[in-house]
Amino acid sequence: MDVAGYPIRIHPPTASRPYHQIVYRVDGERRVTSGGRTIKTAMDKAATIAARLAADADQARHTVSEFLDAWEDPDRPRPSPWSPKHAAGVRWVLAKRVRPAIGHLTCQELRRRDIQRVVDSAPTPGEGARVRRVLGTALRWGHRHGYLVTAPDRLIGDVHWSGQREVLAHEQGTDPLWVPPDEIPSHNDVAELYKAMAGLCRKGEPTPLAVLVAAYSGVRLGELRALRGSDVDTRRRLIRVTRQVTEVDGVPTPGSPKGRKVRTTVYPPTTPGGIKLSALIVRRARAAGSGLMFPAPRGGFWSATNFYSRRFHPAADAAGWPRAESGRLLWTWHDLRHVFASHYLWDLGATPADVSTAAGHSTVDITLRIYGTRQAGALDRLGALG
Template identity: 30%
Template structure:
């Protein structure tokens, strides 16, 4: 057990608590105004030691700014460059400026909740505490994705503090005011619309067809090499993905790290063969064979070839990535089962395919209702 001792100061008598930490080191805490306060603190310390929840005050002086870089460094070894860049940006732009100088025990649920609200609303800080005011990020509201990611970074750093026994719990977890992501409606093209878009795309026609009929991501399409084409089986081996992060192209495994073989329709045999003509096996399928194609912009002052093609084809604005949804739609409408569509798209699971493209199965609800009605009628007729 520890001890409580009194001592005199210029402001009057104060009390000091002396105790040993779980590793048997002597330490103390002073400044208690009454003996009762000191005894209650000592009792709390002894209970926390007995339950394994003791927090060393010296270790809890660590700031968010000190823990964050180590957390990011660990993430860098596991994440793809594009995913890491998003987390690093959230840390650098939002979390470090707002919380970097704050010690981990000073973070409260209310402060974290207010920070999330202010990011969402883009409102200037009006809190009475200076360290809270400094967390303002301008008057422009941030998107739900940005806010959720920034909160996730703060909460994850505090998770490390909990595991290190710097704090007993994570005050940033369980916040109830995180914004909701609103999923925009998918755009699905018909066969005729794909034909018009491909024709309007000129030299990029084969790329459009492959995106719309295989569902490959842009990075997977532009990373295809001649050696990945199996003309006899009409298959494409998806083994790499080229993703632009900042000004650099990073080439790595596909998004889910799963290598896969994707079929392409027979009508694309000749166009793909023409892309392979005169190129060595290691050459890129699209473009000159050496440089990766840049993703066309879907908006902006200067119209990209893709935007011009959409306009010429009389189609609404969309992105190249939206053609993945068209591929899923066409595959499902042609009778492909969900597991096959999952493998084609490179989703981590069939459940993800169903979740992302649930709207494609709305018509099945009518079939369920009609089937139930027919089953009931047949049962009653037999009775």
Template identity: 25%
Template sequence: MGSIESYFTASGKRYRVLYRRPDHRQTQKRGFRTKKDAELYLSAVEIKKATGEYIDATASKATIATLGADWLASRTHLKPSSLHPVEIAWRRYVLPTWGLRQVGEIRHSDVQIWISRLVVGRSATTVLRIYGVLAAILDVAVKDRRIPSNPARGVTLPRKTKGQHACLSHRQVALLAQNSRQQSTLILLLAYTGLRWGEATALRIRDVDTVRRRIRVHENAVNVGGTIHVGTPKTHQARAVPYPGFLNPLFAELMQASAGTARGRDELLFGNGRDHMRSPDTRRGWFVSAVRKAQAADAAFPNLTLHDLRHTAASLAISAGANVKAIQRMLGHASAAMTLDTYADLFDDDLDLVADALDDARVLSID
């Protein structure tokens, strides 16, 4: 237990509380006008120490700039492609606004006002990422017993709206591939396997099994700030992806050198064999040009991105009768729940099949 001592000031008699913090270092709190107030404070301190709720006033003076730098340095588990947007959110939005603020003085209303300003002119995804950085830093402050609770939790946040997936038909895929010229095989691969751009451009010749028609996906090449980083796939799990037989002769062409000899098994399947292909310019690149040419030939051809070819692969596989688990394995989703959450609208036809099957079963049982 601590102790209480009296002392005199120019304003009269005052009391101080002497006690030990959980780390056993001596500290004190001065300025109590009555001994009863000092006793109540000491009792509250002892209860908080016993229940693990004690907050050191000195620790709560740490700034977001200091804690944020430590938090960012601890994100070593993130892939470069995931860490990059987090660093941008920290540098551009969190640090300028909150850097000099002490964690103990941040209020829930302060965070809510900040969020209300951020939503103007920014997408929900961007706002949620920025908010997530501040909230995560304050979560650590709570665990370190700098503050009793996280003032960022519970604020009203913008909701992400689920956009409509742009999916192509078999005929539209063929039209896009035709207009992609040298990259036609790459387009077909993306549209019929659902590989991410980085997974496809990281493929080496040895990763393609033309006998079993399987592609071994175990690397991902991502452009982060102009530098290609090669690592594991998004879920850190390697997977085998099937592909349709019509791709075999196209792969065979890619595996042949200009003189007709076989290329090395360690060479990259696409590009020059040595350097990973970079994604095309989103305004003037070959993919945008191919889409425009396809739209000129087909009025129903949608606007789409390279990533929409992944959605196309899911759509074509579902329409061909593939089940959720098969789609999950093909796309490399962490769970079937994630697949359903992403492509639930594409499985709507299954509901009709269930209803029809129940209808038929009822008729047969009654007859």
């Protein structure tokens, strides 16, 4: 029979083959695929094949690597352009996990077991989920554009990382994301880091101020590296976060902030340690103008590697920040964000919703899970009720 004007044949099931068979030709080459048990299923699938043929989109003879090249192509039409960081992450996943395992296969040879093998090659559940997300997006695009004969849900729908995992118990009343208050730097620890970094820098270098801005406005390091003087409203003590710097192939590159969500956060006139933060920010923002608030010593963006090795780690050691037996710092730069959130939540009594908005958390639930899942004295309070 003809389907949508194309010579596509549907053969009925036989005693030895309980499924319909769909037979068609592409560029003179005979193709055969299963059509399912019912004639309706077979007709629906034949119509899908005809639509792909009509669009001249049957690309199933290409290799998986060629299909991925087309999907990665920055010039192909897409709803919104990939950020440099996202593009670099996709390239890494494809180069390290996908292409070595299945890049040589033709698209029409691709099977669920091949996808499972790729996902299981990841060393951790989180990395496996990342590989699965990238593959899922690629497969859906490939099916729409004729590279894949098999529907993406059949290829990846039931595929999940199946390596060895260790399930760790945590104490009742806490959450795996919870950060205990005694694991957050104190206000004195922040002040010591600020002073130590000032001692490492040349006179006039603004980098030490970044310590206080991170600790009392919650701006992430990548956002601080991209922050301009014009992003600061010194009259209202507001900071507008509109971009961040990430490393793309080792090069500091500005782009959209995390989650592509701009936000506004606040900072206090004076830190709990008595440092006049507002006055320092006013002076620096005026000097920076539309330029960077915290440029590298030679101008331009700090690279993350240089910032940590030349400023943060030496300053943390000079400030007496603790290290584990392995030599790793127990507090990281990111812990300064914990100072901000816990200070506003517990010291100043701000609502979780307001702190979540200023910190740039995806939901207020994340804020509560990190900072509000357990309060000291729960057993004492319950005991007092009896």
